Amino acid sequence: MAAGEVSIDGQVVDSGEARVSVFDRGFLYGDSVFEVFRTYGGVPFGQREHLERLQRSADRLMISMPVSVETLSSEVAATLEAAGEGEWYVRVVITRGTGPLTYDPSTATTPLRVIIAAPVSVPPADHYERGIAVALLHASRPTDDERASGAKASNYLANLLAVHEAKQKGAQEALMLGRRGQILEGASSNLFIVKDGVVRTPERQTGILMGITRAAVLAAAATEGIGVEEGEVRPEDLYDADEAFITSSIREVMPVVSADGRTIGPGAPGSVTKRLHEAYLRTVAQATGAGV
Numbered sequence: 369m370a371a372g373e374v375s376i377d378g379q380v381v382d383s384g385e386a387r388v389s390v391f392d393r394g395f396l397y398g399d400s401v402f403e404v405f406r407t408y409g410g411v412p413f414g415q416r417e418h419l420e421r422l423q424r425s426a427d428r429l430m431i432s433m434p435v436s437v438e439t440l441s442s443e444v445a446a447t448l449e450a451a452g453e454g455e456w457y458v459r460v461v462i463t464r465g466t467g468p469l470t471y472d473p474s475t476a477t478t479p480l481r482v483i484i485a486a487p488v489s490v491p492p493a494d495h496y497e498r499g500i501a502v503a504l505l506h507a508s509r510p511t512d513d514e515r516a517s518g519a520k521a522s523n524y525l526a527n528l529l530a531v532h533e534a535k536q537k538g539a540q541e542a543l544m545l546g547r548r549g550q551i552l553e554g555a556s557s558n559l560f561i562v563k564d565g566v567v568r569t570p571e572r573q574t575g576i577l578m579g580i581t582r583a584a585v586l587a588a589a590a591t592e593g594i595g596v597e598e599g600e601v602r603p604e605d606l607y608d609a610d611e612a613f614i615t616s617s618i619r620e621v622m623p624v625v626s627a628d629g630r631t632i633g634p635g636a637p638g639s640v641t642k643r644l645h646e647a648y649l650r651t652v653a654q655a656t657g658a659g660v
C-alpha cells in the first residue's frame with residue numbers, strides 16, 4: 369500500500385514532499401481546526417458532515433474558510449484519487465496561515481488548507497472482542513473555555529497528555545471530567561453508557577464535540593427502537609452501568625469494560641453495544657456501498 373498523498377491549497381503532492389512554513393500559526397500556536405474521517409471501500413463516510421463541522425469550527429475561531437465545502441470535497445476526492453487503492457485515514461486541517469510573530473490573530477489573513485490521506489490504522493480486533501479500559505481525568509482543554517467550546521481546534525496537548533496518563537494507568541482512553549465532576553467525553557471519542565436497556569450520553573450543553581459517529585449511533589438507536597437520553601453522566605453512573613462504549617470515526621463503536629479499575633457490568637462487551645456497532649456498520653455500508 370502507498371504511503372499516502374497530501375493536498376496543500378489544492379495542489380496534490382507526495383506525502384514525503386509535503387511542507388508548510390515554520391511561520392504557519394498552526395505550527396507555532398496550534399491555531400487551526402481539523403477533521404478526521406475514514407474511507408470504507410475507498411469511499412469516505414460522513415464527509416459532508418465532517419466538512420460542515422470544519423466550517424463551524426473555523427467560524428467559531430474566526431478563521432475564514434478559504435474555499436467552500438464543495439471545493440474542499442473535490443480536493444478530498446482528488447487526494448484520494450492520487451492515493452489510489454486502499455482504505456484511507458483522511459485529515460483535513462485549516463490553519464489561520466502565516467503572519468508576523470505575534471499572537472494577534474488579525475495579522476494572519478491567508479488561511480492554509482491541508483488534506484492528508486494516510487493508510488488507516490484500525491484498533492486491534494481484541495479491543496472489540498474484549499472491550500477496553502478507560503481512566504477518568506481532569507484536564508483543561510482550550511475548547512473547555514467558552515471562547516472555543518464546541519470547535520474541533522487542533523491544540524490537543526491536554527488530550528494527549530491525558531491519554532499518556534491513562535495509558536500509564538493501564539487504560540486505552542482518557543475520559544475528561546468537567547468542572548462539576550461530570551464526564552464530558554474521551555480524549556478523541558464520545559462516551560455512552562447503557563442502564564436497564566436505555567442508552568445515555570452527555571448532552572451538547574457540556575461543550576463536548578458533537579461527534580459525527582455519536583449522531584449516527586443516536587440515529588441507529590432510534591431505528592433499532594432502543595431508548596436514548598442525552599444528559600449528565602457522572603462517574604458513578606459509568607461505574608454502575610450495565611454496559612458502556614465510546615464512539616469515534618476511526619474506532620466506530622468500541623466497548624468499554626472497566627473504568628478506573630472498576631469492572632462495568634459483567635466486564636465483557638454488552639449486547640446493546642454490539643447491536644449498535646452492527647447497526648452503525650449497516651449505516652456505513654448503505655452510505656458508502658462498501659461491504660463492511
Ligand SMILES: Cc1ncc(COP(=O)(O)O)c(C=O)c1O
Binds near residue numbers: 617
Ligand atoms: C474530543 C473528541 N470528542 C469526540 C470525538 C469523536 O468525533 P467523531 O465521531 O466525529 O469522530 C473526537 C474525534 O476525534 C474527539 O477528538
